[in-house]
Amino acid sequence: MRNSPPESPVSSISGQLPAADARAAITQLFESLRPDLLRFAHWLARDRAIAEDIVQESLTRAWTSRDSLKDPTAGRAWLLTIVRREHARLYERKRLELVPLEDIVETHAGPRPAEPDGDLFVLRDAIMKLPIEYREPLVLQVIGGFTTEEIARELALSSTAVLTRLFRARNKLRVICGMVAAPDVGASEAAS
Amino acid sequence: MNCEEARLLIGADPSASAPGLEEHLQTCPACSHFREEMRALDADIHRAMAHPPPAVRVRARPVPWRQWALAASAVLAVFALFAVWLLRPSDTLAHEVVTHVQGEPESWFATQHVSAQGIDKVLRGSGVQLDINSDRIMYAQSCWFRGHYVPHLVVETARGPATVMILRHEEVSAPQKFREAGMTGIIVPAGQGSIAVLARGVVGVDDIAAQMSQDVHWLPVTH
Numbered sequence: 001m002r003n004s005p006p007e008s009p010v011s012s013i014s015g016q017l018p019a020a021d022a023r024a025a026i027t028q029l030f031e032s033l034r035p036d037l038l039r040f041a042h043w044l045a046r047d048r049a050i051a052e053d054i055v056q057e058s059l060t061r062a063w064t065s066r067d068s069l070k071d072p073t074a075g076r077a078w079l080l081t082i083v084r085r086e087h088a089r090l091y092e093r094k095r096l097e098l099v100p101l102e103d104i105v106e107t108h109a110g111p112r113p114a115e116p117d118g119d120l121f122v123l124r125d126a127i128m129k130l131p132i133e134y135r136e137p138l139v140l141q142v143i144g145g146f147t148t149e150e151i152a153r154e155l156a157l158s159s160t161a162v163l164t165r166l167f168r169a170r171n172k173l174r175v176i177c178g179m180v181a182a183p184d185v186g187a188s189e190a191a192s
Numbered sequence: 193m194n195c196e197e198a199r200l201l202i203g204a205d206p207s208a209s210a211p212g213l214e215e216h217l218q219t220c221p222a223c224s225h226f227r228e229e230m231r232a233l234d235a236d237i238h239r240a241m242a243h244p245p246p247a248v249r250v251r252a253r254p255v256p257w258r259q260w261a262l263a264a265s266a267v268l269a270v271f272a273l274f275a276v277w278l279l280r281p282s283d284t285l286a287h288e289v290v291t292h293v294q295g296e297p298e299s300w301f302a303t304q305h306v307s308a309q310g311i312d313k314v315l316r317g318s319g320v321q322l323d324i325n326s327d328r329i330m331y332a333q334s335c336w337f338r339g340h341y342v343p344h345l346v347v348e349t350a351r352g353p354a355t356v357m358i359l360r361h362e363e364v365s366a367p368q369k370f371r372e373a374g375m376t377g378i379i380v381p382a383g384q385g386s387i388a389v390l391a392r393g394v395v396g397v398d399d400i401a402a403q404m405s406q407d408v409h410w411l412p413v414t415h
Contacts, residue, residue, distance in 0.1 A: 039241075039244050042245055043244070046245060048244070051244075120236060120239055120240040121246060123236055124240040124241075124243075124245060127241065127245070128246065138237075139241070141205070142237060142238055142241050143241055148204065163200055163201065163204040164204075166203065166204035167199070167203030167204045170203050170204075170206075170233065170234070170237070171203055173237065174229070174230075177233060177236070182199055182203065182226065183196075183199075185196045185197075185199055185200045185203070
């Protein structure tokens with residue numbers, strides 16, 4: 001079941017600290033990771049307002065099950081997993097219509113000075129337009145720092161399928177960046 | 193490890209390093225070059241994703257429910273036009289009936305029934321007799337209409353007052369409904385002519401017209 005609460009690491013924070021201190025530690029963890037979570041959700045959802053909703057809902061869920069966070073060093077991965085599942089849940093719950101982004105988003109020809117790293121705007125735009133099946137593992141890997149095996153577990157895919165998706169995602173971006181596409185490789189994608 | 197396997201690993205994670213991969217790269221310049229390119233690209237990807245995605249301008253895109261709503265609106269518009277066409281004064285007869293009734297607004301507000309003598313006087317020369325209780329007739333006039341004097345009555349019904357004009361000289365081939373000037377009306381073929389029934393507002397007048405068709409007896413024409 002992809003949307004079950006993420007398994008928690010070793011021993012509970014609240015089991016290690018007095019209750020008030022534990023709450024303060026969790027709150028501090030949430031606050032410190034919030035920008036990362038928001039960026040992660042934003043790249044998944046491609047919409048700032050939706051990303052904020054996802055993060056808010058995720059933090060609420062995380063707070064409710066805070067006792068299950070047993071290793072503070074695993075807090076980032078734990079929260080990112082909750083955010084990813086909340087994003088998946090949102091799309092399942094609302095049955096949002098998935099449309100190719102190029103159908104609804106105006107394409108900009110070149111970098112815009114107002115954007116950070118303006119020279120990367122084309123690449124950022126291309127990442128945004130990747131289909132979710134390619135964008136999601138890439139976001140998990142690049143922003144989340146998840147390994148191939150962790151992504152496979154999270155997405156209920158085989159490791160080979162994850163490798164193929166990541167390869168294809170980067171191969172598409174190669175072309176956008178003016179490089180020659182590498183010959184397609186990888187096996188058919190099978191769920192683990 | 194062959195080139196395909198090496199490129200799959202490199203493409204999936206350019207920073208990855210595995211004994212088999214490194215061994216292959218030492219003997220394959222093409223795959224080594226591919227890894228260099230992919231590492232450079234990956235550095236850009238990390239830089240690109242270090243910030244939230246770019247703001248996008250979303251074009252208006254008709255979503256399916258809007259398209260359905262649009263289609264439904266078009267169908268409704270067609271039906272509305274069709275209804276207007278059906279309910280239009282089909283010819284000047286209906287329009288003239290409406291205009292005539294508008295010219296006698298006091299007829300709607302009569303509060304006392306007309307005497308039997310008064311009704312006889314109105315019907316005299318009209319070529320019809322009424323099989324209706326005079327208590328229900330609140331207004332009766334013999335009005336000049338299209339070159340003839342015709343009975344103009346206001347009859348009390350369960351749905352309020354209804355104007356009835358007995359048009360011996362006006363033939364219609366089929367019932368004609370109309371809605372005009374805040375009135376709903378129908379002209380039905382009857383006897384040698386027709387009967388016009390009007391009510392204020394949106395009121396079903398078909399059954400009133402049907403009842404009047406039974407209550408009006410047409411006398412033989414005398415020349």
